[in-house]
Amino acid sequence: MPKKSVRTLETTPLAARVPFREALAYWFKLGWLAFGGPAGQIAMMHHELVERRRWISEQRFLHALNYCMTLPGPEAQQLATYIGWLMHGTWGGIAAGTLFVLPSVLVIVLFGWIYLRFGDLPAVAGVLYGIKPAVIAIVVYAAYRIGRRALRNAWLWAIAAAAFVATFALRLPFPLIIIGAGLIGYLGGRYAPERFTLHDGEADGGNSALIGDHHATPEHARFSRARLVRYTIVGLLIWAVPFGSLVAWQGWNGVYAQMAWFSTKVALLTFGGAYAALPYVYQHAVEIHGWLTVPQMMDGLALGETTPGPLVKIVTFVGFLGGWQREALGPEALALAGTLGALVTTFYTFLPSFLFILIGGPLVEATRGAIHFTAPLTGITAAVVGVILNLAVFFAYHVLWPQGLAGPFGLDTLFNGFEWFSALLGAAALVALVRYQVGIIPVILACGAAGLVYAFALRPLLGG
Template identity: 65%
Template sequence: MSQPSDSAPAPVSRTQAFLYWLKLGCVSFGGPAGQIAIMHQDLVERRRWLSERRFLHALNYCMLLPGPEAQQLATYIGWLMHRSWGGIVAGALFVLPSFVLLVLLSWVYLRFHDLPVVAGVFYGIKPAVTAIVLFAAYRIGSRALKNVWLWLLAAAAFLAIFLLHWPFPAIVLAAALIGSVGGHFKPAVFAMKAGHAAGRHGAGPALIDDDTPTPEHARFRWQRLLGLSAVGLLLWIGPLAWLWLDQGREGVLLQMGWFFSKAALLTFGGAYAVLPYVFQGAVEHFQWLSAAQMMDGLALGETTPGPLIMIVTFVGFLGGWNGADQAFAAGLAAAGVATYFTFLPSFLFILAGGPLVESTHGNLKFTAPLTGITAAVVGVILNLALFFAYHVLWPQGWDGAFDFRAALLALAALLALIRFKAGIIPVIAACGAVGILLGAVGGW
């Protein structure tokens, strides 16, 4: 039952918070915008755990960080309400249901992908995935490319990765440098508005309101910052050192730990921004899975709750499975390693940086380097979409036949996303159903 509009809600117990964060982890579909909208509606408008201004203050900080902003926002709110325990529980429960579900789906995918109905589903959803990635480039580009200079930066990033085969980190660094220099000489070109619009003001006083004093645990202290930084370094180096001693320098789990640690620091602009880097490393360099399997994993990530970057769980499971004679335990261990090192920095950014943010209230803004990175990301995502399209439309390579049915499915999916504003899950479901039907009628 909602609280009266003229009184603040009662304090929230740890049990109440735990149950809410668990529920959120199970229903957090719709990507970061949808997940943030769910939290805003629940926590600001309905439950009034915190005010609109405090919500936006936390959100703007999370959007400046690498990593999944919705998961970091949940971690931040959990930390603000219930100290480090609350932050860890909120952030962990945001991804745990998705982790369990993706591990199970990965096993089902590997064991039963040869069944006609399963093969039909994945034949249908591959064109949908291509359309979804194209739609992501369109959606991010429509928000980020506000002038001709940013369009040129996006085009340069596309050419750098498509023709010159630059690695993704080099493109990010170059774009950040261009944004930094450009922001100094052309500040209007690289000025960016704050991120997602969260919604209207709450209906009454909040538990953590605009004028609520900063909780004692959220006050900045150098000793606490240094202590948390040391703990974070230990939580990162310790497992890597153990994996090195256990498996050696060339061990798959050690390679995954190091690779996904780097990936976690490159996710500016959302999960689609880091997918090209994950693709380069997991498919082309380490060959933990194939390009077709990467597309299937992206489809599974789109249809499960949690951040889209949870695709790393699928990548890790397949890498462990393929490297250990199809052993479930190896796949589970690799999925755990990939997920742990991907999300560890997100927790540290919030728990260590939160007090710095709480020390001054006011909306944080995107910097010029981040504007440059976001523009470059559009070009990189477009390259990824074209790569996927090649594998879908010419499954046997350029010398093979063009798959007209896959092309029509991709066009229909893209039209549904852009013109009719269809949701991603319905589009994937419809394309999967069409794939089953095509298999039943005449094969693929």
């Protein structure tokens, strides 16, 4: 009798097992509760979809996650898109991925408006002063978390160290570092696979889930060359038509056309999570285009950490501030210009993630039980640790020496203008994160409150 029920389940359409309305309700809720970065978001989906609801088995969840981790872009959002697509086809994937991102975009636009309207108030400035050291601690903590999981042997430690030197001392472009690390991982997977193997963990081996280990792949998820070509063409058109319209409207050097091009490159280069893309985002948004300043970039990162959704939504913040501060629609329409910038950057940042799933998903489903494309990811992830540490050093310099170092390096110049309170607050935040496992949001809130107290009480008392 149990065998018959399993056989019947295998032939039942997945959409019939999980009603579309029920799935929509879950994706909508997840979008508002997706705090804690990709690790927290993936853990939340695993608990809900694998353990509680039993919509998908452990093994198939990990198989989908493995693919998403090899892609550029936000893996948690891509995983939601993949599972939504597996259950309800194209529209299921689009709905899941969109609802995962939409709440964070609304929050970013609202807070961006508050930030630009009231950011120069003493109370707001005091809170932001306290948050900046927390951002440094968070970035260091991210390198620690990734490094503890990824740097399992001397080879991977060497890749991380080389990536740090390449970014800090040699100033090599981020894409070149990623390509080099991926190539090393590929070669390592061929000639030293035991050093470059990602482990899926233990699978449950059962079929009690609605999408079980041995359940047949639904028709819409099976590979079809005609579907592959059709989806690729449609995807390119969805990218090209709005982009061409922006170029026709304001020219190639127009603010929105450049934002669309910049966001597309971010989407294709964010291997290893949003932290790995931050140096590239900083370089283009701050140094090349001048859409925002270094302090604004750090404030955006703090905002991204304290709001739901993938951290790469900091690009949405960049778009809002860039459109507003460049007065892209004239001085009378600043909020509208910022909102349009946020929409353009969000659309082009997340569009490739949808296409990767809808186009590549059928190929991945065909590889179940034979995952062999993770060795390059292992090399890239090791390099990401070094890149993130370089980012922490960069942020620390701008926070601890806001006026810069005057003169040659030495004790006198080192301590001249040094922000002792920021250093102590950042160290306390790092201890709270690493030693006591305090959540990121409580740490940011506590540091913001400490900055407020310092601005209104301690600094005047100390004569600062």
